[in-house]
Amino acid sequence: MRFLKSLLLLPVLLVAVAASPQPPPQTPAPGPVRVIGNADGGCIAGAVRLPDTAPGLQTIRLGHSSFWGHPDTVAALLDLGRRAQAAGMPDIYMGDLSGPRGGPLQGGHVSHQMGLDADVYLDLSPRPALTAAQREALEPPSFVRPDGRDVVAERWTAQQTALLRIAVGLPGTDRVLVNAAIKRHLCNTVTGDRAWLRFVRPWYGHASHMHIHFKCPPSQPQCPAGPPPPPPGDGCDASLQWWFDLLDHPAPPPAKPAAPRKPPHLPEACRAIFEAPR
Ligand SMILES: [Zn+2]
Secondary structure (H helix, E strand, O other): OHHHHHHHHHHHHHHHHHHOOOOOOOOOOOOOOEEEEEOOEEEEEOOEEOOOEEOOEEEOOOOOOOOEEOHHHHHHHHHHHHHHHHOOOOOEEEOOOEOOOEOOOOOOOOOOOOOOEEEEEOOOOOOOOOOHHHHHHOOOOOOEOOOOOOEOOOOOOHHHHHHHHHHHOOOOEEEEEEEHHHHHHHHHHOOOOOHHHHHEEEEOOOOOEEEEEEOOOOOOOOOOOOOOOOOOOOOOOHHHHHHHHHHHOOOOOOOOOOOOOOOOOOOOHHHHHHHOOO
8 A cells, every 4th residue: 555655656756857947967868969948947968068268258166056958058258258259358257157067057947047148257357377266256347336327437437338249149049138227328338330239138236247138040840939039129228217216216125035946847858858868
């Protein structure tokens, strides 16, 4: 009877495994490349790793970060490094992409789960090649004033603006997220062609880095439909002002503590990817 009972429990346990927020193995699942996702997140098979050093870029904080992505994502980031270098910039520093099989990263981001996202630091101060220990310890600075209303004037240069523009122009870029103060600074300072500003959108945080979100490659039928494209225009409008109204009128604190986060409900097909042998 007890045996029968444990058999009956088995499907429940398997579902619990599928919904578990535990990170999947630290090796990629074998290809072909598949991107699978829903609103709670997803996973990827056939991911490739961004090299720690490539022309124009270096990964940093390797102990805290994951550098795996869809092959198109990694190719676009290598392109970013080359284009930044050709524009005369020092090496750019790369933060999180995704885990080797996707899924939730440390910190519980809903994004960064399908190999289609990358954090790129805005710090472009020239310095000699970093040792491994220095790369690990690097804490790139914030470009936003503590009051959240503007960029740090002495830190922001034309190079940061140029790097954002290069990121928007990469193959497959869907949008680039930055702090609202950075977006407003671009609105106030970019002259000439402003069409690219449409794809730089304000978001929480993102004061030291930009977040590049890439479109799901068309060959991936299990990829969720992303958000609709940004509305036409440069985005220097009421949708941006909303963020500053929020600073003027912060929302009242919630009356009672928020309920504990429920674990993400990842697509069933991700279980096979998380459990696949290397
Ligand atoms: Zn990010």
